[in-house]
Amino acid sequence: MSVIYQKVALIGLGLIASSMARAMREHGLAGEITGHARSAETRATALEIGLVDKVFDTAAEAVDGADLVVLCVPVGVMGQIAEEIAPHLAEGATVTDVGSVKRAVIDAVGPHMPAHVHFIPGHPLAGTEQSGPRSGFASLFVNRWWLFTPLEGTDPAALDRLKSLVTAMGANVDEMEPDHHDLVLSVVSHTPHLIAYTMVGVADHLRRVSQQEVIKYSASGFRDFTRIAASDPTMWRDVFLTNKEATLDILGRFTEELFMLQRAIRMGDGQMLHDYFSRTREIRRGIIEAGQDTDAPDFGRVPKKGEG
């Protein structure tokens, strides 16, 4: 493939940025890649492992002359970064972000963007439980969705160019209205993460069951929750604070539903439980068919035959 942007600036050098850097290099999509991270340690690591061509101490320096700027910082600091880089953005540059919440990013970043740049909010639905500049890998976005929530009056050519970058990294592209994005993500991502954190927290507090027991016997369901609950705390704090309304809405529905099942358990209503547990199997089948998960038992993490 050929170069799509001459100079890409990655602001924030965690899992997403480092995966983008690797993917852009592997497919030759960027002429030059610059980077900035707030932490000196992260900047040193990025240089050491050759993640980007140049690392700068400030975001303003990193974006100088870039035709694509990608904000890969927690949602809570996007506005501050936008303000800082605004005077240094090149004429005709595209600015995008990878935040998990879109309305709050638009409200925080939008007002700072000069008229001569294209601000196109985005969100790759890809990630792992790991974080930091060493955690990235080129195939992170393969067969994953990259959502864009373009504002009214977005230049179609700038949007197409950005889409061609992410599809060249293997992603599928979709467009969505920002508020709908935040609601959908609250259902498929934000609320599940909060629930996983809560369940792990309960296990951590319970005195009658030791942490040693929780760890030893986790293969019976709990460990899947702990993977989700090992995600980056700063990123997730910001997600909940900035997607407050949708999260509280979905949490309310979750609690209602949980109380209904709790009541069925208390009353011994086996029929209701069986019906409920049968319906949820259908959704799983849909996800496998849509290629968004593997149907290998246990995600394929079963030991190979003969290992025992």
Next chain:
Amino acid sequence: MSVIYQKVALIGLGLIASSMARAMREHGLAGEITGHARSAETRATALEIGLVDKVFDTAAEAVDGADLVVLCVPVGVMGQIAEEIAPHLAEGATVTDVGSVKRAVIDAVGPHMPAHVHFIPGHPLAGTEQSGPRSGFASLFVNRWWLFTPLEGTDPAALDRLKSLVTAMGANVDEMEPDHHDLVLSVVSHTPHLIAYTMVGVADHLRRVSQQEVIKYSASGFRDFTRIAASDPTMWRDVFLTNKEATLDILGRFTEELFMLQRAIRMGDGQMLHDYFSRTREIRRGIIEAGQDTDAPDFGRVPKKGEG
């Protein structure tokens, strides 16, 4: 390895029984394996794929002359099966079960057991989201815990013999008091499953977010819940009905904790959320160190480099 039991009868031919059959054959641990399943279709499948040596229409016939009988049926029907097989059990036979709840199984099965057999309740903490006679594989128990909750006065030799069978299949063995078992499992397995079912149910009901969207965008967290919520409905109905007290106890704690986090979101208490999300990372580290999960990103289900 050498034969540990001359004739093993598997009552119920789902994921656990079919995995036991494969593991016992692979390691040559049983002289002969017989089986029984309530459904004619399951019996036919078991014969067709050569899972067991002989399949019987009744549990009573299957246990005839067996020196080990394994009850692999849902917890809710264990008592009825025990009553049915009791008059047919051989002198000195060992009877065990693989139910996820132990107090209820002891109460249901125990009274039917004749004095001339060894009844040793057990629970392998192993499983996948799949069920039925075709879903088993020999390595299911490798490096997984197999818990026993022996009753007072259990013959040590009979217990040792049973332990040697499950360790020969690759499992680690532990003993526990039945009520403590039910509480621990409520934390690490039963409540997490109920919560996963609930979250998937919420997504299924929500009209403003289509099922198509839920499926398409599930890679952002939701799909891990759907895997758990694809488990066998009958098995799980019985688990909740028979481990009612511990489940309601842990659910109560879960709800309290969730309300506290919900309040922190509503009040914008970022510090509290960040602290909470940081603590849960520790437990994850413990699980990886204990060899109960992989630290490969995303359970290793990431596409290989170059696939994109």
